Amino acid sequence: EVQLVQSGGAVIQPGGSLRLSCEASGFLFSSYWMHWVRQAPGKGLEWVSRTNADGRITDYADAVKGRFSISRDNAKNTLYLQMGRLRAEDTAIYYCTREFGGRMYYFDYWGQGSLVTVSS
């Protein structure tokens, strides 16, 4: 059974840093692109970042570029999102998700979400 189990959500002060983790099981993690998607309270879904199977390719939404860093440890089957210089508008539930399907891909499995609250 495919599972993505997240950890690391917290209440953090503006300007602070936080790392989210997403541990994968039930599939060959090292073969898949992985993404982070977030959802601000009461709002819609917003794509945040992605990384390819070996972690050498990374992309970011403009809103987080230069502040967030995605990485993965394929030996530990774990995806990370290092978040820095956090702002109030980064407050959201962050989901990790697996990309499937090649060029015409989709997100077939999602983590349970990690709540990040940026507040003083």
Next chain:
Amino acid sequence: DIQMTQSPSSLSASVGDRVTLTCRASQSISTYLNWYQQKPGKAPRLLIYAASNLQRGVPSRFSGSGSGTDFTLTISSLQPEDFATYYCQQNYVAPPDTFGQGTKLEIK
């Protein structure tokens, strides 16, 4: 970035109704369009990929159609468990993947 616009933003319907949700892209995206269902407090769930392909395990009352800029998600006969928020997503031009703002389907 490609903008995705869903309509209506909310919809009230009854069990057994046939409902159609719409998603429009700001430019042609071929069939690079996915649909997700989200219930309160839960992660999104994939329903339809590549505009019209039903994800494994999703009931056949869900169907998708469209290409280019205009897409629809149809639920042929609403069930109580279908009341949720629905999002479309494009990845024809990505990054970034972009989502519609969602359609909230409520019980009448």
